[in-house]
Amino acid sequence: MQLQKFIGTRGGDCSVNFKGCVLNPNAPYGGLWTLADLPKFSEDEIQSFIRMDYEELAQKIFQSLGLDIPQSLLANALALYKKFDDKNTPAPLSKINKNLSIQKLYCGPTRAFKDMALQPFGEIFSAFLKDSSKEYLILVATSGDTGPATLESFANKDKIKVVCLYPEGGTSEIQALQMTTIAAKNIKVIGIKGDFDDAQNILKNLLKDEQFLQSLTQNNLALSAANSVNFGRIAFQILYHIYASLQSFSLYKRQAHIIIPSGNFGNALGAFYAKNMGFPIEKIWIASNANNILTDFIESGVYDISYRVLQKTYSPAMDILTSSNVERILFFLFGKNRTRELMEDLQKYKKYALNQEELKLLQTYFQATYCEDLYCLEKIREYANAGFILDPHTACGIKAYEEIIKNDNEAICILCSTAEWTKFAKTLSQALGMGDLGDKESLEAIASKYSLTISPNILDLFKKEIVHTQSITKEEVKQNILQWLRK
Numbered sequence: 001m002q003l004q005k006f007i008g009t010r011g012g013d014c015s016v017n018f019k020g021c022v023l024n025p026n027a028p029y030g031g032l033w034t035l036a037d038l039p040k041f042s043e044d045e046i047q048s049f050i051r052m053d054y055e056e057l058a059q060k061i062f063q064s065l066g067l068d069i070p071q072s073l074l075a076n077a078l079a080l081y082k083k084f085d086d087k088n089t090p091a092p093l094s095k096i097n098k099n100l101s102i103q104k105l106y107c108g109p110t111r112a113f114k115d116m117a118l119q120p121f122g123e124i125f126s127a128f129l130k131d132s133s134k135e136y137l138i139l140v141a142t143s144g145d146t147g148p149a150t151l152e153s154f155a156n157k158d159k160i161k162v163v164c165l166y167p168e169g170g171t172s173e174i175q176a177l178q179m180t181t182i183a184a185k186n187i188k189v190i191g192i193k194g195d196f197d198d199a200q201n202i203l204k205n206l207l208k209d210e211q212f213l214q215s216l217t218q219n220n221l222a223l224s225a226a227n228s229v230n231f232g233r234i235a236f237q238i239l240y241h242i243y244a245s246l247q248s249f250s251l252y253k254r255q256a257h258i259i260i261p262s263g264n265f266g267n268a269l270g271a272f273y274a275k276n277m278g279f280p281i282e283k284i285w286i287a288s289n290a291n292n293i294l295t296d297f298i299e300s301g302v303y304d305i306s307y308r309v310l311q312k313t314y315s316p317a318m319d320i321l322t323s324s325n326v327e328r329i330l331f332f333l334f335g336k337n338r339t340r341e342l343m344e345d346l347q348k349y350k351k352y353a354l355n356q357e358e359l360k361l362l363q364t365y366f367q368a369t370y371c372e373d374l375y376c377l378e379k380i381r382e383y384a385n386a387g388f389i390l391d392p393h394t395a396c397g398i399k400a401y402e403e404i405i406k407n408d409n410e411a412i413c414i415l416c417s418t419a420e421w422t423k424f425a426k427t428l429s430q431a432l433g434m435g436d437l438g439d440k441e442s443l444e445a446i447a448s449k450y451s452l453t454i455s456p457n458i459l460d461l462f463k464k465e466i467v468h469t470q471s472i473t474k475e476e477v478k479q480n481i482l483q484w485l486r487k
């Protein structure tokens with residue numbers, strides 16, 4: 001295939017190559033860069049993929065997508081998966097019962113699925129900067145999983161600086177330690193007195209702040225983002241869905257439903273592309289918590305933020321109202337003009353609505369459901385009793401599994417497990433009736449009761465020195481970052 005062009009979801013007559021959209025993720029009119037073309041494979045071709053190992057598959061898919069990455073660079077990036085739990089596959093499937101398998105997407109260094117994309121992404125991003133005269137600054141606001149994975153990926157990389165803002169007290173203790181104990185000169189971690197929304201707003205305001213941007217230019221720094229709308233991350237999130245669908249198909253000779261605990265829709269977008277390329281995926285099920293805007297959208301075609309207030313739940317990575325990657329789905333299904341119209345509605349009225357025909361098309365790909373915290377805790381307990389320890393995000397996906405099976409007790413389901421329980425040990429110990437323990441005590445109590453081993457990546461956190469101790473107010477952030485950059 002020819003080299004892929006990336007075009008804006010809201011139109012504009014320019015395009016970039018893969019490198020361009022990785023380094024500068026902003027497309028015209030506030031849109032996102034997205035694939036101009038998606039390859040579609042024949043059944044024979046799909047059959048031939050089944051025999052490939054993960055790396056071979058990745059090389060083949062990236063080539064078909066026309067992503068301009070040298071084969072050797074992609075190989076280096078994929079080699080980082082060798083550090084994951086199972087060196088043959090970064091995202092193994094494990095069978096729970098005759099209908100259900102769980103795909104473990106958390107086998108990397110920070111024990112959440114963000115590593116699947118951010119580990120290879122960091123390698124590629126920094127290789128793209130080899131001949132650049134500029135350095136890049138990456139700003140991240142995190143509710144707990146993106147921060148650690150980004151820092152882990154970019155620590156000590158040349159020509160890159162990372163500033164990570166997190167809400168102090170708003171993440172689990174383990175997530176906070178994953179950030180504050182990383183000692184690398186190119187990294188700055190700042191605890192904000194406020195919640196995740198505050199952290200995100202500070203970041204958004206900085207990106208519009210003339211004085212801030214000017215100072216960066218003076219320091220020869222360009223801004224970029226490693227958030228989940230960056231297509232460089234999405235590319236790696238297509239692969240494991242393809243891998244899982246093929247594994248499952250070769251076993252059961254039937255298409256699988258893929259269940260995805262969702263927030264910003266990056267994980268689900270990967271599955272959507274995989275399905276459109278012809279891989280054996282039945283429906284993509286979007287699982288949410290009490291912040292069920294995606295459930296409403298997929299059931300009614302109406303995306304309405306106007307009356308909603310964000311609720312804090314036990315699955316914080318899904319506490320979200322504006323789910324950014326939905327825009328790429330709209331583009332793929334309805335085109336740039338309609339996408340721009342809908343996104344303008346969202347800006348103006350905090351709401352947009354598909355027509356009946358559009359909704360029908362959306363529903364040929366997606367179904368959705370959600371559950372409240374109480375139900376989520378109940379499922380954690382139920383599955384723990386059966387010997388499977390689920391984190392709260394993955395547990396929300398069980399609701400979707402139950403609905404699928406109610407309609408078709410022969411259905412095959414793959415539930416994407418987006419985090420290891422260890423990251424949310426305190427919630428787990430509560431669900432399992434162990435009382436009100438701290439993070440470390442929860443880890444130990446659960447590991448001992450269920451005979452589990454805890455990854456050294458998690459255990460060692462409690463022995464490491466906390467090197468980032470700064471905790472500041474919103475007003476102080478800008479000066480603080482500028483001061484650090486001047487050093």
Ligand SMILES: *Cc1c(COP(=O)(O)O)cnc(C)c1O
Pocket residue numbers: 112113114145146228261262263264265266267268317318393418419
């Ligand atoms: C980021 C995250 C999600 C949401 O993924 P999206 O790609 O944003 O939909 C779900 N679960 C966990 C544990 C996460 O870290």
